[in-house]
Amino acid sequence: MTNTPLDDPNILRRSDFLLPKGTIYMDGNSLGPSSLASNKATQDVLNNQWEQDLIKSWNVHSWIDLPKKVGSKIAPILGAAPDQVIACDSISVNLFKLLSAGLKINDERKIIVSEQKNFPTDLYIAQGLSELLGKDKCELKQVEKHEIEDALNDEVAILMLTHVDFRTGEMLSMERITKLAHQHGVLVLWDLAHSAGAVPLELDRWNVDFAVGCGYKYLNGGPGSPAFMYVSKRHLRHLKQPLTGWMGHASPFSFEPEYSPAEGIEKALCGTPPILSFAALDGALNAFEGLDMMQVRAQSNSLKLHFLATVTEILQTNPDLKLVTPEDEERQGSQLSFSHPHSYAIAQALIDKQIIVDFRAPDILRLGFTPLYLSHAEVEKAAKTLRNIVQDGSYLNAKYQTRNKVT
Incomplete structure (x- = not known):
């Protein structure tokens, strides 16, 4: 050249x-590289917050708010309003939550359609959910990529696809496929592992129902970084996810014996957030400010x-x-x-x-x-x-x- x-x-x-x-x-x-901001944020938690303020840090340094704060920083990268995105758990866990919730919302249907060459964990989670619920309530149907659109009908509850193929790098038309699925009453769950932070996304404008993604690829949050999930505001009121841990409770520190879900996207939470990992991701996301x-x-x-x-x-x-x-x-x-x-x-x-x-x-x-x-x-x-x-x-x-x- x-x-x-x-x-x-x-x-x-x-x-x-x-x-x-x-x-x-x-x-x-x-795996995205380390950054100065991520390194600084992690060191601050280690050397100043945890070391100096100990358990007070949950309040003094707002550790308790990190899942929502980090989700709000990810939201504009996804083309989403902040109250629809939260950082938590892993893609695999979040897929389980959203597939379960989607079947509850579309409760007269049982079929989950996905591509045969989808990332394996997506298929494994759907297979595990089918075994758990029984095929009379949940059945995974795997099709070839060129068969996806023909597989959509009035019996399908959820279409689960990865936006960018992890092997080939091929990107699907999210807007067109989502619109087509909705014509059949099908909810769409997108895996954004290889697109969040890499390509422009407009989840709100494209009327996406649900999405998941990880923090350690293009978002540079570090190995094992928290994942995120997106739930359209039109579904939040009806969202019932099965991992009803205490952090998703309306009042976690009331320690009530019965579960009562939080009102908003916080109901997607389950257990205690890993603060060091959240600090690394929070710092890494500063690279996207103004981009x-x-x-x-x-x-x-x-x-x-x-x-x-x-x-x-x-x-x-x-x-x-x-x-x-x-x-x-x-x-x-x-x-x-x-x-x-x-x-x-x-x-x-x-x-x-x-x-x-x-x-x-x-x-x-x-x-x-x-x-x-x-x-x-x-x-x-x-x-x-x-x-x-x-x-x-x-x-x-x-x-x-x-x-x-x-x-």
């Missing part, structure tokens, strides 16, 4: 992040195009390396995925050169394009390195063949 595109100074905030020197990080779609997600999207697309332009030759001359992400930008999330028989070894060879990417079975090489800390120059270097590794066959080195426990 002779001309490297310019980075948008309003988007690239590399100095806000704590990345190892010389590392090109292209795995924010799996226009449309500009983030435009810069991410620019990075992807520059990468593809640099690897075009190897894609044309090496048939083993194939782009599996749709070429249409409108159908792309913020990642590019390639298939290759030796994808795992290629990923390890890139990592060995401080270009951090990842692998997903059976043969997918994934690269994330997060413009908050990734530049066009870095993307170009990564693309040239990939090209060289594929051309010279260095990925065949024995040290790249042994798979780690976490791939």
Whole structure:
């Protein structure tokens, strides 16, 4: 490449992040990097709040309000009013809550429709709920992606989909699919794990019913960071989630023997929030203050195009390396995925050169394009390195063949 595109100074905030020197990080779609704000917030809880104020911190430092506070900071990233978003638990737990609640709301129906290649935990949770309730009350129907729309009918209670495919990076049309589902009286639950913080979202405007997402990918909240859930205000009054823990009670510290749910989104809570994890996520979200997600999207697309332009030759001359992400930008999330028989070894060879990417079975090489800390120059270097590794066959080195426990 002779001309490297310019980075948008309003988007690239590399100095806000704590990345190892010389590392090109292209795995924010799996785990976002640490940030100065997140580090500072966590240290403040450890060294000042917990150490100095002990249990008083629940009131003095408003620990008790962190799930709602963090949810309110996530809400604008989702295109949602703040009182509809709360941070809590994990995606898996929140899926269980919302699938159960959705079946209660649509109680004359029992079928949950999802895609066969959805992220496994989404399918596992629905399968577990079906076993718990019995197939006369809950039945999971898995279909191919091209069969989703035809599967919608007046017997389906909930459509559960992931907005951006974790393997291929393909992005579905949330607005169109939600509207189509509603024509059949179907509630829609979206998994935003690979889209929140990466692509523009308008959950309120698109009339989304429910959504879940995690805090540790594009939101950079750290490993095991709290997840979040969105419940449209039109459903909040009728929401009955099954994990009726004390933090979802209308008056948790009254210690009443009978459960009475909180009025608003707080009823989605269950147990005591993990304060250190919440502090890390709360700090990390400061990076999104003042950001226009449309500009983030435009810069991410620019990075992807520059990468593809640099690897075009190897894609044309090496048939083993194939782009599996749709070429249409409108159908792309913020990642590019390639298939290759030796994808795992290629990923390890890139990592060995401080270009951090990842692998997903059976043969997918994934690269994330997060413009908050990734530049066009870095993307170009990564693309040239990939090209060289594929051309010279260095990925065949024995040290790249042994798979780690976490791939």
